[in-house]
Amino acid sequence: MSNTDLEIIVEDPTAPEDDSPSVVSTRTVEIIASLVLLALAIVLGFDNWRTGIAWDSTGPQPGYFPFYLSVILGGASLYGLITTFFARSGSSDTFVTRAQLRRVALVFVPTALFCLATQFLGIYVASFVLIAGFMRMVGKIALWKSLLTAFVFTAIMFVTFDVAFDVIMPKGPIESALGR
Amino acid sequence: MEAFGLLMHGFAVLMTWKIISLMVVGLVLGIFVGVLPGLGGPNGVAILLPLTFTMDPTSAIVMLSCIYWGALFGGAITSILFNIPGEAWSVATTFDGYPMAQQGKAAEALTAAFTSSFIGSLVAVMLITFLAPMISSFALKFGPPEFFAVYLLTFCSFVGLGREAKHKTVISMALGLLIAGIGMDTVSGNLRMTFGSDNLLRGINFLVAVIGLFGISEILLTMEERLALRGHAAKISLRTVLKVWMDLPKYWVTLLRSSVIGCWLGITPGGAIAASFMGYNLAKRFSKDPESFGKGRIEGVFAPETAAHASGTAALLPMLALGIPGSGTAAILLGGLMVWGLNPGPLLFVEHKDFVWGLIASMYLGNVVGLVIVLTTVPVFASILRVPFAAVAPMIVVSCAIGAYAIQNAMFDIWLMLGFGVVGYVFKKIGIPLAPFTLALVLGSRAEDAFRLAMIGSGGSVGVFWSNGLVGTITTLAITLLFWPLIDRAFTAVARIWRPTPVTT
C-alpha cells in the first residue's frame, strides 16, 4: 500500500543555498575540539592529581579513576589532533557554510537569550516571548497567530505545572505582581 | 498455581470503570510526555505524581504505572519519526528506526517498535508474576563485585562496536565518565573536580545532559539542514500491522535474546538504557549481515525496544520486592508508594496482596490497552509534524528548559542544557559518537562506587571479581565481549584452515 506512508517535507523558503561559502572546515573544528578536550583533560587531570591518585589499603583514592580517565582523554585527543593535523586529504570538508551558520544562529541566539530571560523574567514570560518572537521573526507567521499560539502554549504550561501540580518553576516580577 | 489465582483476583480488583478510565488517561498522558523530548518517563511521572495523592493506592499505582507504559511507548514515536529520542533508552531505536522512516517504512517501524515493546513488557510481567519470590532472593546475591561486573559487561559490550574512529569512541566514553565523576565522591566523602563551584557540587545530572545533547542539538542540526523536520507521517493500517506481525516468528531469536537481557538488566539495576544498547549490539553482533544494521533493518528496531521495555518492566520487581529502584522512574514510583503508606520490602507481597497483584494485573491490562492506543493514535501524535517548524522549535526549546529545570530546580541546569546542546551539535558533526557518552554518564559513578566498595570489602584484591560462580561468569563474559573482535578473527582463521567455507555463528 503506497498511501500508508506519506513523507512530509514542509517547504522551506529560506533554505540555505547550496553554494554558500564555507566558514570553517571540519578539519579546523576537529583541531579546535581536540585542543579544547586536551586542555580539559589537563585541567581535570591536575585537579584529580591534587585530590589523590594513589591506591591505598582500601583501594583507589577519589582522584584515581578520574586522573587516569583524564590521561586517556588527553591521549585520545592528542592522537586525534596529530592524525587530523597530518592527514592530507578527506578532512577539508566544510563544517558549516555561511548560510547554515546564519540559520543555526537564528535558533541558537534566541535560545540563549531565552535562558537569560528565564533567569530574570521567569520561565513563563520568557517562553511567551520566545515562541511569539520566533514564530513572527523567523517563521514569518502572522502576528496574531504567533501571539495566540505563544499565549495558549504558555498558559497550558502554567496551568499544568504551576496551578495543577505545584511544580516550582523559575518566576519573575510579573508572576509576583500577580501574587503567584 | 497460587500465583495464577492471585493474578485473577488482581484482575477482579481492576475491572471497574473508574480504574479502566484512569488507565486510559494515564496512558495518553504518558505517551504525551514520552513524545515531548525533555519530558520523558521519570520527569513525567514525577510531575504527575501529586495528581495521585488523593487516590487510593491501587488506583494511584495503576495510573502512575500506565503513565510509565505510555512514556515507554511514546519514546519510540519521536525516535522513529523525528530521529529525536524522547527517552535515553530510545536512543538505540533511532539507529534503524529513523532510516526505516526515511525509506517510507515508518508505519512498519512504529508497528515493530510497539509490538516489540509489548512483547518485552509481557515477558517481564510474566517473569514478575511467576518468579517474584525467587527473583527477590537472586537480587540479594548482588554485592558490590557483582554490580561492578554487570556494569563492566555493559561497557565492554559497547567498546569496539561503533563505526566511528576508535579514538573518538574513547574520547566520548572517557569524557562521559569524567563528567559523571564531578561532585561528591560517595566512597570517600570528598569533593572532586568542582573547582569551588556550588553548582558543580551536586554533580551533573545525566537527564540534563541528555536533554541538551539530544533535544537542543537536534534543533540546531535540523535548522542547519534544508528545512526543518524531515519527518514522516505514518498512518498505520491494519494491513501493515498484520504484515509485521506475520514476520515476527522470523525474529524469535532476537526477541527472546533481548527479552532475557532486558529482564536481567532490569532486575539487577543496570537500567533500560544499558539494556536497549546491549540488545541492539548483540543483535548486530550475532547477525549474519551486521553491515545492514543502521541502514533501516527491522531487527534493529525489535532488538532495542524489546530489551528496553523488558528492562523497564522488570525494574519494578526489585523496587517492590526489595525497595531498590531499578531505574529512575522506578525510584519515583518508590517515592509514591511511601506517600500512600506502603513500605516496599519483602513483606509487601505478604501484607498488601491486593495492591501488589492489582499492580501486576494492571501491567497486563495496561500493555494491551496501551498497544491499542498507540497503534490507533499515531497519526494524531505524528501530526505534530504538520505544524510549522518555526512554531515547533521554540516549543521544544521551552519543554526542554522546563524538563531540565524541573529535575533539580536549578537555573544552572538550564545553562548546562544549552552548553550540552552545543557540545552535541559539534560532536555529531565531527563524528564523535554520543551513545558511549550517555552510557558513561549514567553508569559511570555507580560502576566506580561498586568497584571501590568491592576493593574495600576484599582488602584490595582484584581476585574478588572471580570469587564466586556468579561474579566470575559475568566478569569473564565481559572480558570475552571486549576482545570479541580478536576472538572472532581467530575463530574464523582456524575455521578457514579446517574447512574452506567460513563457519557462521
Next chain:
Amino acid sequence: MSKSIRATAALAAVFASAPILSLATSPATAWEPTKPVEIVVAAGAGGASDQMARMMQAAIQKNNLMKAPVVVSLKGGASGAEALIYMKSSEGDANKVLIAYSLIYMLPLSAKIPFNWRDLTPVSVVAMDQFVLWDNAGGAKTVKEFIAAAKAASSPFKMGGTGSKREDHVLTVFMEKQTGAKFSYLPYKSGGEAATQLVGNHTEANVNNPSENLEVWRAGQVRALCVFDKERIAYKTKVTETQSWNDIPTCKEEGLDVQYLMLRAMFLPGKVTPEQQAFYVDLFEKVTKTAEYKDYMEKQALKPIFLKGPEMLKFLEEDDALNKSLMTEAGFVAK
C-alpha cells in the same frame, strides 16, 4: 494492611472536605505563605528524611494546618550538600523549609562545604533519631559474640552504612576504639541499600536508623543487637513476631559504651522575618501534635521531642560541639 488503607481512605476523605474546613480555620499568625511550601530533603528518595517529609506533608494537608500546598523536594545530591547550598542561596525565601539532620554539622567539616547552620533560621527540633547495631539473622546473636567474631575474622569484617565520614562512619570508628576490633566500612548511597546488602550477606553488620531496617527486621532477615542510646527505646508494641523496639538492649547494657542520637530539625533560609519564623514554629508545633506524627514516631522508633527558640539554639550549639569533637577524634575533619 487494613490500617494503612484506612489511613489513606481517611486522607482522601479529608482532601475532599478540605475546602469546607479551610473556611473554618482562623488565622493564627499575621503572616501565612501563599505559594507552595517546599520541604527540602537533604537525602535521596525513600530515606528516613524523605519519609519524614512526606509524613509532615500528609499531616499538614490532612489536618489543614496551612492553606498553601506542601511539596517535597529531594535535594540529595552530593550526599545532601546540595540541599544545604540550596537553602543557603535562598536567603529571605520563607517558602522553603529544610528537614535537617546531623549533616549540617558534619558536611562542612569533612568536605569543606561552605556552609554553616548559623546562616539559616532555626525553626524547631522535631525528633531525635536512634541508631541500632544490626547483623544478619544468620550471624552472631549478641554483641559479645559479634565483637568476638569481628576480632577473629581473617578477611575484612564489613560494616555497611550511608555515606562516608558521617554519622554511620563515626559510630563505626567509635566501636573500633571501644572494642579493639577492626571493621571495613562500606559507604553505600542510602540506608535502604545498606539494609539489603546486609540481608544478602555482603556486609556483616550495619548501624542503620530503625526506619531504614524496619521492613527487613519484620521479615526476620536481620537481628537488632543493641541501640546506641542511654536508655531503651520506649515503644513496647510488638514489631516483629517476638520483639518490640523496647526489647532491644542498649549497647551499654551489652558492654559497648557508645551513644549517639541524631537530631531531626526544621530550618528556614537566612534573613526571613520574625513573623515568618513564628508561623513555622507554630506550624511544626501543631504537626507534632497530630496523630500522623505520633503514629510515625512509634512506627519508626523515633524519640518525640519539640524544641524552639533559645532552647533550640542552646541544643544546637551543644550538639554542634559534640559532633565536632567526635569528627575530630575520628580523624574525619578535612585539613
